[in-house]
Amino acid sequence: MPMELVFLIEQLLNGLLVGVAYLLIALGLSLIFSLGGIVNLAHGGFYAIGAYIGVEVGNRFGFPAAFVAAPLSVALIGMVIERTLFSRFYRADPILSLLLTFGLAMVIEQALRMAFGATPIPFSIPAFLKGQVFLGDFIYSRYRLAILVVAAAAVLGLWLLLQRTAFGRVVRAGVQNPDMVGALGISLTPYLTAVAAIGIGLAGLAGIMLAPISGVHPAMGSEILTAAFVVVVIGGLGSFWGVVAAGLLVGLVRGLTVYFIPPAAEASMYVLMLAVLLTRPRGLFGERILRFE
Amino acid sequence: MNDIPHHARIASASVGRRTLLKGVGAAALLGGVGMPAIVKAQADTVTFGHLTPLTGFLGPLGAYGQMGVQLAVEELNAAGGINGRKINLVMEDSVNPATASSKAERYIERDKAAVIVGEISSASALAIAQVAARNKTVFVNTGGNSDALRGKDCNRYMFHVEGANTQYVKAVGAAMLRDGLIKGKKLFFLTADYAFGHDLSRVAKRYIAQNGGEVVADELVPTDATDFSPYLLKVRQARPDVVISNLAGNQITNFIKQYSEFGLKYPFGGFGFDTAVAWGAGKGTFGGIWPMIWHHDVPTPGSKAFVAAFVKKFGKPPENQAWGDYVATKCVARAMIETKSTTAADLIAFFEKEPELDILKARKGYFRSWDHQLIQEMYTVTARPVAEVKDQWDLMILGPAVPGAETALSAIAPTPEENACTFPAG
Numbered sequence: 001m002p003m004e005l006v007f008l009i010e011q012l013l014n015g016l017l018v019g020v021a022y023l024l025i026a027l028g029l030s031l032i033f034s035l036g037g038i039v040n041l042a043h044g045g046f047y048a049i050g051a052y053i054g055v056e057v058g059n060r061f062g063f064p065a066a067f068v069a070a071p072l073s074v075a076l077i078g079m080v081i082e083r084t085l086f087s088r089f090y091r092a093d094p095i096l097s098l099l100l101t102f103g104l105a106m107v108i109e110q111a112l113r114m115a116f117g118a119t120p121i122p123f124s125i126p127a128f129l130k131g132q133v134f135l136g137d138f139i140y141s142r143y144r145l146a147i148l149v150v151a152a153a154a155v156l157g158l159w160l161l162l163q164r165t166a167f168g169r170v171v172r173a174g175v176q177n178p179d180m181v182g183a184l185g186i187s188l189t190p191y192l193t194a195v196a197a198i199g200i201g202l203a204g205l206a207g208i209m210l211a212p213i214s215g216v217h218p219a220m221g222s223e224i225l226t227a228a229f230v231v232v233v234i235g236g237l238g239s240f241w242g243v244v245a246a247g248l249l250v251g252l253v254r255g256l257t258v259y260f261i262p263p264a265a266e267a268s269m270y271v272l273m274l275a276v277l278l279t280r281p282r283g284l285f286g287e288r289i290l291r292f293e
Numbered sequence: 294m295n296d297i298p299h300h301a302r303i304a305s306a307s308v309g310r311r312t313l314l315k316g317v318g319a320a321a322l323l324g325g326v327g328m329p330a331i332v333k334a335q336a337d338t339v340t341f342g343h344l345t346p347l348t349g350f351l352g353p354l355g356a357y358g359q360m361g362v363q364l365a366v367e368e369l370n371a372a373g374g375i376n377g378r379k380i381n382l383v384m385e386d387s388v389n390p391a392t393a394s395s396k397a398e399r400y401i402e403r404d405k406a407a408v409i410v411g412e413i414s415s416a417s418a419l420a421i422a423q424v425a426a427r428n429k430t431v432f433v434n435t436g437g438n439s440d441a442l443r444g445k446d447c448n449r450y451m452f453h454v455e456g457a458n459t460q461y462v463k464a465v466g467a468a469m470l471r472d473g474l475i476k477g478k479k480l481f482f483l484t485a486d487y488a489f490g491h492d493l494s495r496v497a498k499r500y501i502a503q504n505g506g507e508v509v510a511d512e513l514v515p516t517d518a519t520d521f522s523p524y525l526l527k528v529r530q531a532r533p534d535v536v537i538s539n540l541a542g543n544q545i546t547n548f549i550k551q552y553s554e555f556g557l558k559y560p561f562g563g564f565g566f567d568t569a570v571a572w573g574a575g576k577g578t579f580g581g582i583w584p585m586i587w588h589h590d591v592p593t594p595g596s597k598a599f600v601a602a603f604v605k606k607f608g609k610p611p612e613n614q615a616w617g618d619y620v621a622t623k624c625v626a627r628a629m630i631e632t633k634s635t636t637a638a639d640l641i642a643f644f645e646k647e648p649e650l651d652i653l654k655a656r657k658g659y660f661r662s663w664d665h666q667l668i669q670e671m672y673t674v675t676a677r678p679v680a681e682v683k684d685q686w687d688l689m690i691l692g693p694a695v696p697g698a699e700t701a702l703s704a705i706a707p708t709p710e711e712n713a714c715t716f717p718a719g
Contacts, residue, residue, distance in 0.1 A: 007530045014522050039316035041323060094312045098319060105323055118347065118356035119612070120546050122575025122685065125554060132556045139529065141554045144522070213554065214519040215546045215573050217353060222323040223519055229317040237310055258523035263486050265523070266515040273317075282310065 006137045011255040017144050019251020020151040023244060024206035025224060026231035027158060028199025030243050033232070034175045035188075035195050036090050041101040042081075043228065044221025045108030046200045050074045050207025051216045052112060055123045058208075063126035066208055074204025075197040082196035090192070105222065112218040120215035147209050154202060159240060161198075171195060175238055230269050234276045236286020245284055338381035339374070339635055341366065341622065342400030344393055344421060345411040345436065347386040350516050350542040353569050354413050354614045358435060359384055360607050361615035362410060365622035368602070375629045393417035397424040397432075407635040408433065410621050413542075413614065415439035415489040422451040426717070431637045433625060435617035438565060439492035443664045444712035450637060452644060452665045454621040454652075456586045458489075458496045459712065462564045463705035464671035464695040465584035466500050472582070474535045474560055475506040481533035481559075482511040483524055483548065485541040489565070490514075493539040497564045499711070509533055514540060521551040528557060538563030538581075546573035553578045566674070569612045571688050577679050579688050585672040587616040587654070590691045595653035610686050620652050655694055656702060664714040668702045670694040 029043050050070045058066035089097035129143045162168035173181050174188050235246030250269045257268035343362045345355035366382045383404055387393035400406040409432045412418040418437030425432035426448040434453045443457050469475050484490040498508050510531050512524055528536055536559050538548055562582035571579045589600045589610040603611040632639040649657040658669035673692035696704045
């Protein structure tokens with residue numbers, strides 16, 4: 001194989017890895033919007049909280065403890081926020097919940113800044129995941145492969161939960177037609193809380209997983225949030241695999257762009273979004289969901 | 294069971310998929326909202342306007358800039374202020390060039406600011422400088438490095454405490470030459486894709502060409518990039534001898550962290566640097582050779598007193614950006630006290646006589662009259678071996694001051710040939 005091609009494939013594979021990281025955030029965002037209609041602009045904030053909790057726990061009890069504690073405690077915070085704030089806005093004009101989460105995002109960022117300072121906080125890859133893996137001509141960071149495994153497990157777990165359990169059936173029905181779910185006598189309230197906890201917990205998981213790679217600082221949430229939104233829009237609402245495909249696609253396109261036109265790397269996903277929206281306004285695999293039209 | 298519960302009407306509001314698109318816009322907007330400021334105007338005070346980015350990739354440095362100026366004003370007011378008048382400090386987040394420009398305008402017109410101090414972004418510094426020149430108000434740039442600010446964009450109302458890119462390049466360049474990292478070597482550049490990075494890359498290429506090195510690639514990296522893996526793969530593909538960062542702010546932290554993650558063996562370093570970015574990378578991850586304008590280990594009585602006062606007030610050592618805003622404020626105050634005036638014309642005339650200024654370094658500095666650059670010592674830093682690191686702030690070994698004691702301070706500054714400056718008339 002010519003070396004040029006090897007390097008191109010290496011970039012593409014690396015792009016997929018990056019896309020997987022976006023996924024953890026985008027899936028929760030998509031789930032919360034699909035069921036409750038809340039555009040959660042604070043999702044990046046929860047990602048940052050996950051990173052900070054991860055750093056605090058990790059420095060005291062080691063990375064594995066942080067890996068468990070960060071998503072769980074962020075999910076708990078998510079439940080409280082859902083019960084006290086989100087639940088008041090499910091039936092309100094969507095612009096109000098947009099304002100709510102916009103404000104929440106700023107409150108979280110400034111609170112982190114006041115509590116931990118504006119400067120990035122050091123947090124390293126745990127010793128047992130340091131180093132590189134060489135496969136033929138390809139080089140991989142061992143830690144990024146670990147992220148891939150964790151993210152794939154989370155995606156698969158979420159899919160099984162939605163497709164193979166009674167819980168998932170209610171959630172999926174609630175996305176399609178909440179009135180009918182209500183008419184059948186099923187209260188969506190606990191499902192909304194659970195979905196918010198899962199979605200926000202996934203953001204917390206992404207926070208602790210990405211903390212050793214990208215800097216831990218108060219604005220890290222707003223840095224990643226736009227990309228996550230773009231992934232959800234490209235993937236399409238109501239489509240689990242649409243979001244997964246979009247996450248990977250954004251990663252791939254970014255990898256390709258860095259290879260050929262580096263300065264356009266960050267812009268590439270917006271161009272991709274534009275192209276998808278022009279041809280498929282509901283996103284790649286977006287379903288026609290009556291209440292969102 | 295028979296009643297339809299009220300939450301079943303959850304979707305009665307017309308939430309649409311277009312709402313989600315608004316979310317994309319709002320998410321992008323979140324990144325661009327600055328921090329609000331509280332301004333209290335006071336009679337019979339001298340107003341110092343301070344602007345620096347508090348959000349975005351330079352935000353962590355800006356936070357230190359604010360601490361530096363606060364400490365300086367506190368000390369000055371405790372010592373009686375300026376000619377009997379207290380200093381009234383107003384501070385805001387400069388956000389981006391457009392916002393910086395309108396906030397500078399407001400400082401001058403609404404707050405009657407006698408001077409504007411601050412900034413880190415070279416692009417925003419230029420915007421403020423234009424407002425300052427138009428309104429004939431002095432602006433002391435404490436963090437914008439680009440040579441162009443001292444060269445083709447120079448103006449009489451702007452002074453630079455921050456080192457020019459050339460000063461940084463020549464300071465660390467001498468150390469790199471000594472270590473055999475330039476002559477006959479292939480260098481791979483990663484450059485921040487905005488005014489500062491472009492300017493630094495240009496200056497660095499000139500230096501490397503003059504010293505027998507070859508720049509084999511120069512990759513522009515967007516300022517909001519957090520993932521460097523694709524660039525590191527390109528470095529690996531190119532097999533250079535040395536990897537050079539012309540990056541800025543948080544970019545450098547992420548670059549250093551991920552360079553270590555990918556285990557690349559090429560020696561690396563950079564031509565622009567701030568202490569906080571190394572603190573963010575952490576022990577065992579920080580590496581390479583970098584230039585420094587000031588470091589809290591600088592062994593002078595002035596620096597030691599500043600570090601002690603700063604630690605007392607803020608509970609942590611000052612970052613070099615805190616030094617910049619602190620020193621700038623003290624220099625301006627001295628000029629106002631000695632000239633018994635706060636007008637721009639008197640301040641400029643004072644500094645253009647090139648008086649020696651105490652800038653907490655071993656040798657005194659001065660603002661060079663033809664381009665208003667603070668001529669001063671610079672330093673280099675390398676990573677302290679992990680076993681010797683005492684605490685989270687103690688990651689670096691500070692090299693000797695550059696240039697050496699026998700050489701004129703201006704030896705590392707841009708020459709008129711390298712960076713001509715003609716102040717516009719008026």
